[in-house]
Amino acid sequence: MRNGLLTTAAAITAAVVLGVTAPTATAVDQARTTAATASDASEASMHGGSLTVYEDSNFGGRKKSFTRSDSNLADNLWSDGRTNMNDSASSMKNTTSDDWKLTSDAGFHGDVYFAQPHSTDKKFSDNDLGNDELSAVRRL
Template identity: 35%
Template sequence: MKHRFVTAVGATLLGISGLLAAGPPADAAASAPRSLSVYEHDDFEGRSAHLTGNDANFINNYWSGTGASINDNISSFRNQGDQRAVMYSDANYSGAAYSALAHSEDSDLTHNSHNPSNFDNVASSVRFVV
């Protein structure tokens, strides 16, 4: 039901843009913000931090308003961006990789079905990919 509704809206938007017929087409790549919110505890609780670009080492990234590093302490996340965020267990994009799909969230990094089974408190770097 929800899917049919979305399809109907998309068709309506296509119809409108067809009528306007002017202006450049939307550039998907240009509207692909990198926006990953990470949390200290499960269920998006505890302290939080916002990552908006590639970062090779979380050792100098801190929970907002604190001097405490997020390194090896991320337990849940929300990826609000249009790009996939690949988090790595080690610095410099190495070690085990956890792929956080665009517009996805994980409330508990301890149990994962399509990623390393336990990625709780291990993330040390992140790289965004389209």
């Protein structure tokens, strides 16, 4: 905040020295709002996407998407809103720019599988995690 005040004060001082009308408080507030909105949009695009896991191989069945880490999937439901999804995922799509650590046990323990950015895995049984074993996801 201090840098923002110094920048505003410097702009007003320069305007007075140069004989230019100083910006109004409304104009300064609008500039700050525009800058904050642009910063928020940039942050969202940097961290966009999700890790989506699917109940069946080949991205079939019910699904569940994550945008942040979850150390225990026991309290998560599939997209139907009724069925617990712990230990029942078989494939995934990572549409984020981040790596994800998928583990077979809660607390990020047990067998581990790393999902690389913008990757897919159509069959967990072909890797170290295994089919129907997912219990935690960590965004790295």
